[in-house]
Amino acid sequence: MAETTTFGNATQILEPFRGVKRVTIEEYFTSGHRTCQGCESALVMKLMVKASGPRTIVLGSTGCMYVANTTYYTTPWVVPWMHTQLGSSGSAALGTAAGLKALMRKGKMKSEPINVIAFCGDGGGADMGLGAISATLTHKEYNSLILLYDNESYANTDIQLSGMTPYGANTTFSPPGKVKRLIHTRWKKNMAGLMAAGHPECRYVATVCASYAVEMMNKVRRALTIGGPTFIHSLDPCPKGWDYDPMLSHELGELAIETGIFPLYEVEDGQVKYYGKTKAIVEGRARKPVREYLLKQGRFAHFVEEDLDYFQAKVDEMWEKWEIPAVVPFRRLDATRAALSAK
Amino acid sequence: MAVVTPAAPAATEEDKELLISGSEAVAEALTLADLDVVTAYPIRPYDTVMQAIAKKISGGQLVAEYIVAEGEHSQFEIVKHASTVGARVFCGSSGVGWMYAMECLVVTPPLRVPMVALVGNRALDDPGAFGVEHNDALVVRDVGWMLCWIDTSQEALDTTLIAYRVAEDRRVFLPLAISADGAFLTHSQALTMVPPKSKVDRFLPRYDRGDLLLHPDNPITVAPQANEDWVIEIRRQNYEAMARAVTVIDEAYADFRRVFGRGPENPWFEEYMADDADVILVGMGTISLPIKVAIRELRAKGKKVGLVRLRWFRPFPTERLVAALSRAKAVGVIDRDYSFGSPFGSGVVANEIRAALYNAERRPPLLSFICGLGGREVTLEDVYKATDLCYAAATSGKSDPKTHWLGVRE
Numbered sequence: 001m002a003e004t005t006t007f008g009n010a011t012q013i014l015e016p017f018r019g020v021k022r023v024t025i026e027e028y029f030t031s032g033h034r035t036c037q038g039c040e041s042a043l044v045m046k047l048m049v050k051a052s053g054p055r056t057i058v059l060g061s062t063g064c065m066y067v068a069n070t071t072y073y074t075t076p077w078v079v080p081w082m083h084t085q086l087g088s089s090g091s092a093a094l095g096t097a098a099g100l101k102a103l104m105r106k107g108k109m110k111s112e113p114i115n116v117i118a119f120c121g122d123g124g125g126a127d128m129g130l131g132a133i134s135a136t137l138t139h140k141e142y143n144s145l146i147l148l149y150d151n152e153s154y155a156n157t158d159i160q161l162s163g164m165t166p167y168g169a170n171t172t173f174s175p176p177g178k179v180k181r182l183i184h185t186r187w188k189k190n191m192a193g194l195m196a197a198g199h200p201e202c203r204y205v206a207t208v209c210a211s212y213a214v215e216m217m218n219k220v221r222r223a224l225t226i227g228g229p230t231f232i233h234s235l236d237p238c239p240k241g242w243d244y245d246p247m248l249s250h251e252l253g254e255l256a257i258e259t260g261i262f263p264l265y266e267v268e269d270g271q272v273k274y275y276g277k278t279k280a281i282v283e284g285r286a287r288k289p290v291r292e293y294l295l296k297q298g299r300f301a302h303f304v305e306e307d308l309d310y311f312q313a314k315v316d317e318m319w320e321k322w323e324i325p326a327v328v329p330f331r332r333l334d335a336t337r338a339a340l341s342a343k
Numbered sequence: 344m345a346v347v348t349p350a351a352p353a354a355t356e357e358d359k360e361l362l363i364s365g366s367e368a369v370a371e372a373l374t375l376a377d378l379d380v381v382t383a384y385p386i387r388p389y390d391t392v393m394q395a396i397a398k399k400i401s402g403g404q405l406v407a408e409y410i411v412a413e414g415e416h417s418q419f420e421i422v423k424h425a426s427t428v429g430a431r432v433f434c435g436s437s438g439v440g441w442m443y444a445m446e447c448l449v450v451t452p453p454l455r456v457p458m459v460a461l462v463g464n465r466a467l468d469d470p471g472a473f474g475v476e477h478n479d480a481l482v483v484r485d486v487g488w489m490l491c492w493i494d495t496s497q498e499a500l501d502t503t504l505i506a507y508r509v510a511e512d513r514r515v516f517l518p519l520a521i522s523a524d525g526a527f528l529t530h531s532q533a534l535t536m537v538p539p540k541s542k543v544d545r546f547l548p549r550y551d552r553g554d555l556l557l558h559p560d561n562p563i564t565v566a567p568q569a570n571e572d573w574v575i576e577i578r579r580q581n582y583e584a585m586a587r588a589v590t591v592i593d594e595a596y597a598d599f600r601r602v603f604g605r606g607p608e609n610p611w612f613e614e615y616m617a618d619d620a621d622v623i624l625v626g627m628g629t630i631s632l633p634i635k636v637a638i639r640e641l642r643a644k645g646k647k648v649g650l651v652r653l654r655w656f657r658p659f660p661t662e663r664l665v666a667a668l669s670r671a672k673a674v675g676v677i678d679r680d681y682s683f684g685s686p687f688g689s690g691v692v693a694n695e696i697r698a699a700l701y702n703a704e705r706r707p708p709l710l711s712f713i714c715g716l717g718g719r720e721v722t723l724e725d726v727y728k729a730t731d732l733c734y735a736a737a738t739s740g741k742s743d744p745k746t747h748w749l750g751v752r753e
Binding site for chain 2: 054055056057059066067070071072073075077078079080081082083084085087088090091092094095096098099100101102103105106108109114131132134135139
């Protein structure tokens with residue numbers, strides 16, 4: 001019955017892929033899924049388990065990547081996979097990791113680091129499952145990664161708005177009409193910033209976009225290597241929900257970054273590190289106007305100039321007024337700091 | 344600060360006798376069963392079991408992952424997932440806490456997860472009440488949970504060991520909820536025989552998830568979207584598993600008696616002076632105490648009254664119960680639950696027994712009573728009144744389907 005408090009936190013050491021040619025050839029998410037043409041989230045699933053490798057258990061909460069993606073007799077998953085309830089990605093990760101840890105430390109199962117990844121959509125993760133994810137990110141003794149694939153609506157149930165749907169978007173719960181042009185006037189939740197700021201013992205939070213596939217996989221590998229509970233937020237263009245030609249998924253992902261609407265960064269042990277084109281923005285490259293991104297999508301087709309201006313101003317605010325630009329929305333403390341140092 | 348080293352377990356086959364509550368008795372059983380993962384969340388009265396387990400872990404008697412969840416929904420999901428990778432798990436709740444977990448309760452049986460849970464029966468909100476009612480546990484009666492009701496600390500300990508043996512039997516693989524009346528059992532202490540681990544090891548094998556194990560060595564996909572193609576077959580599998588549980592429960596009790604030298608011959612219900620009874624009262628849980636006291640008083644006055652205390656509600660012991668009840672001249676079912684708008688407005692147990700008796704060759708008059716809701720004490724007067732009404736029905740031979748509320752201000 002001897003035990004130590006440090007038992008069982010070993011992880012698989014997954015070195016980053018140095019370029020696309022070094023990426024492993026094996027696939028652990030293959031044919032059998034039934035997602036839409038141009039579905040970026042299905043690509044995220046494929047890259048996620050490619051990055052994690054075969055000694056991985058994946059838990060999937062209800063959403064597109066369950067209902068459309070994982071059908072009886074045609075499962076695309078090569079690694080063990082299990083459904084979990086809509087709001088339960090956090091609990092699924094925690095329970096699986098705890099079960100493995102208990103059995104290994106009591107000698108009931110061969111001891112080895114097994115990756116545990118639970119994924120959720122924006123509805124399951126940022127709306128219903130927020131509490132469970134938050135709890136899991138405080139359980140530092142269990143290794144797991146929660147990956148939120150954010151296609152910005154409840155896309156599987158007919159495109160209803162979630163707490164992650166952008167301001168003003170046309171969804172089946174926010175249809176523009178003659179009297180009210182904009183039904184949905186809530187600004188999107190800042191999920192990765194929220195997770196990083198709110199869970200000081202969570203060692204790794206990152207945002208990713210599969211338009212930058214190798215970097216995306218490397219963030220997954222970093223999260224699994226560093227251990228403890230970790231969180232990744234992936235922005236996934238969705239042809240059905242966003243209403244655009246499926247061939248544009250990759251370009252829209254890039255534009256979301258280039259316009260500064262979706263920043264790419266990782267927070268490792270409290271250190272914010274921007275990467276990719278977001279890093280270039282931080283270092284002075286001009287952000288593209290948001291209209292270049294918004295007007296390529298039918299969900300914003302009802303926008304008038306006033307709406308575009310509002311949207312642009314809110315994104316400008318993220319970069320110009322936030323204490324940590326595009327990450328933490330507290331207003332800058334320059335004046336306070338100046339006053340304090342003046343004393 | 345002194346370092347407390349837990350004493351090495353004595354190499355003895357002797358039981359030790361402890362003065363413990365129902366909740367503490369469950370924790371003793373969980374320690375003996377070498378529980379792997381447990382999740383806690385506070386709600387009275389079930390949470391005393393989680394306090395007792397926490398002490399077992401901090402005291403070194405039990406090595407298990409003890410996770411304090413952020414709500415009952417997560418509490419049940421966490422152990423559900425731990426069970427799928429092969430861990431022996433325990434959970435529990437009370438009243439509206441059990442309801443908060445409802446989504447996770449309904450997915451557990453079709454996933455064939457042999458979770459064992461303690462329900463410290465508690466009235467549902469609103470208004471707030473800590474006292475016992477059975478409606479909380481009963482809400483899962485249709486979805487594949489095995490349900491049993493216990494009456495004493497000894498039965499709490501014994502039934503917990505039996506619960507794992509039954510739930511984790513590959514022929515069953517269904518979750519099992521043990522119901523203990525809030526306060527009356529969860530918090531009341533009684534002398535309880537705690538067996539040595541050596542005996543428990545002879546009775547309770549390791550949990551083997553077999554080909555359903557979720558592990559990289561066994562890369563299966565669990566619960567993919569099935570729709571109309573397969574769902575009815577999966578429901579049918581649950582139905583068969585529940586039917587097989589009847590045999591497994593009989594076997595488990597027989598084996599329990601062989602190993603531990605105690606336990607009932609009839610797993611399904613306790614019969615108290617029911618053999619020759621003209622009137623049989625039926626109830627579940629600690630209501631047996633006032634009924635037994637009343638029966639002794641009534642017997643002294645020459646009235647042949649008996650009790651059938653139902654232990655197992657799912658699977659429901661239809662044939663055995665019918666055989667036991669149909670020989671009476673009248674049956675009175677006292678429900679500590681309600682089912683508004685049900686046939687005759689009767690409680691859940693009364694209507695189950697009515698249905699069970701429908702095909703019986705001899706159907707005694709059946710009277711339905713609702714009593715003791717919200718934890719109100721069931722008095723001897725309540726039992727006498729029920730008995731009087733049963734005697735009147737026995738004399739007339741007629742069933743009055745009306746539901747009688749006992750001990751309630753009109």
